[in-house]
Amino acid sequence: MKMHLLSGGRLRLRRSVYYPGAPREETIELPISCALLKHPQGNVLFDTGCHPSVSVDAEARWGTMARVMVPVFTAEDSVVHQLKLASLGPDDIDVVICSHLHPDHCGCNVFFPKAAVLAQASEVAAARAENGPAQGYLPIEWDHPNLLDGVEGQRDVFGDGRITLLPMPGHTPGMMIAHVVLDRDGPFVLASDAAAVRAHIDQRYAPRNTWNTELALAAIEELARMEQGGATILLGHDDAQWRSLRTGAAHYE
């Protein structure tokens, strides 16, 4: 099974969102990591990043959220365009896994109408709740007919232990990570915003944009344990890590 790490866009936001204590006016630019898994039984995309149009006019799609996170990428750096680096097109994707349903993680879902879209049931419920939009869930990004009713707890996607979805609430109610086993490069954990940047694991703290701090800290502890067990943790938005990884056409397997 090959794994391509693909860009889901790039955002500028206040540094203090992820690093408490940073001066209020300081900003930081962060990548959005997505992963394509070419499993023998189907092509799986873990997170779809930002919709390409936000690179041109974010406010049109995101409204006021576009002031909190400012896209700083070109349309070519969105997942739907990045797929060709792995010699695939949108119709080749069989399964889309949503770590959670925030707009910087499911923005290209609309381009995969043939895929089964999986998210935790509790995440779908949070997005559908009356206060969903206020919690950062924008229907234009997540509310598509192929979003299935939701995964409850753990799921082995193809029943062979290669891609296992694990609930890891904290950042959001239905945050979900993927444990991926590669023959040559070993186990990877696609952590998304359960661990957005390296400091969260190294210093064991949850960032400001956290739904439930206690659960988020438990998630970080669990990720640290998985890392000690030999897994590579793919962080959701860590620029230094992103630059050190094989991305795009280069791949892991």
Ligand SMILES: [Zn+2]
């Ligand atoms: Zn995120």
